[in-house]
Amino acid sequence: MSLINKMLQDLDARGTPDGRGDAAGIRSVPERERGVSRALVFGGAAGLTAAAIALGWVYWKRPPVPPVLVSVATTPVAASLLAPVSAPVPVAPVPAPVVAVPVAPVVAAKSEPVFQAEETVAPAKALRRITEKAARPAAAPMLKTAAPAASERILDGKQVTPQQRVENEYRRALAQLQDGRVSDAMLALQQTLQLDPRHQGARETLVRLLLEAQRPDEAARQLQLSLALDPKQPAQAMMLARLQLDKTNGGPAALDTLMRSLPYATDNGEYRAFLAGVLQREQRYGEAAEHYQLALQTAPDNSVWWMGLGIALQADNHPAQARQAFERAKGLQTLSPPLQAFVERKLVQLTTASAK
Incomplete structure (x- = not known):
């Protein structure tokens, strides 16, 4: 108020040479009109003052460079945060000056994307992602070593x-x-x-x-x-006995083999006939004849066994019974020609012996 009043007084003083306010040609402004003019001047001065203050505030508070979002991988802050992490992160060259990244304006996406060095993300989230990514290679060998154990359990599960x-x-x-x-x-x-x-x-x-x-x-x-x-x-037992008979003096071994398995072949005519032939070879003719007779009970029309029985009986001094056995073998007509001729010679021999 005092500044405006002084300005008015200066104007009044410059109106007359002697500085009086009642000079000719100048009429005093009525008190009512003077009040309205002062109000307008006060309002204008107040508006100018407020505008000057606002402009000065804006000018002094204006940042020298507008905030710029930069890559986390290229900022000094992110580099310091990533120092403990073992996995290296590639750093791209930055052409412009690097400034600190404001954290508040950055909003994280709902679905976390795969981290790349060129992404612009909050430093805290970037640190978490890089830490997780660096931890993955250490977990991989654990999975590899666990896989064979799982496969072994599956194999064992087959039982x-x-x-x-x-x-x-x-x-x-x-x-x-x-x-x-x-x-x-x-x-x-x-x-x-x-x-x-x-x-x-x-x-x-x-x-x-x-x-x-x-x-x-x-x-x-x-x-x-x-x-x-x-x-x-x-x-x-029969197969082993045949192999043993091929050896020199292998008769006793073959006979021992057959006798041990005989209790389990009592109804086997082939087995008894084979045993009878081994007994006959070992000059045990009576036992041989006995086993031939038991064998023939299972196959009465076996001409070879009848022939074997005749040989054993003749050797055991039973010519009459031997002759009957040879005649039965000849009469079946199933012998091979050499064996048939052998049986006929035996019959002639026995007939001649009995006629004497």
């Missing part, structure tokens, strides 16, 4: 029984045999017998392959192992 393993190995051997891989088949059969020494199919197949390969000693050893575990195998 393959020992018998199934044996059959699988035996089928593999047969498949190799069909492919002509005899050596591999032998190895697979031996593996089958290691898993189950009582597997007769594998044993007999292996013995046959060994015999075809001209390896009779190994075949005999396999048969001995099998009969030692289970003597109730007349067919294997």
Whole structure:
């Protein structure tokens, strides 16, 4: 107010040479009109003052450079935050001056995107993402080492029984045999017998392959192992006895083999006839004749066995019974020509002996 009043007084003083306000030509303004003029001047001065203050505030508070969002990977703040992380983050060159990134205006997306070095994200979230990304390679080996254990549990979960393993190995051997891989088949059969020494199919197949390969000693050893575990195998006993008879002085061994399995072949005519032939070879004619007779009870029309019975009876000094046996063999007409001729000679011999 005082500034405006002084301005008015100066104007009044400059109106007359002597500074009086009642000079000629100048009329005093009535008190009412003077009040209205002062109000307008006051309002204008107040408006100008407010505008000057506002402009000065804006000018002094204006930042020198507008805030710029920059890459987290290129800011000093992010670099300091990422210092403890073992995984290196590539830093791109920055052409413009780097300033601090305001955190408040950045709004995180609802779905977290995959972090890249060029993204503009909040430093805290960037640090979390880089930390997680650096931790992933350390977790990978754990998954790799856990995978074989899971697969082993699955294999154990199949619960393959020992018998199934044996059959699988035996089928593999047969498949190799069909492919002509005899050596591999032998190895697979031996593996089958290691898993189950009582597997007769594998044993007999292996013995046959060994015999075809001209390896009779190994075949005999396999048969001995099998009969030692289970003597109730007349067919294997006969096979082993034949191999033993091929040896010099192998009769006693063959006879021992047959006698041990005889209790399990009482109704087997082939077995008894074979045993009778071994007994006859060992000059045990009476026992041989007995087993031939038991064999013929199972096959009365076997001309070969009748011929064998006649030989045993003749050697055991029973010529009459021997002659009857030879006549039965001749009458069946099933002998081969050489054997038929042999029987006829025996009949002539016995007839001549009885006529004397």
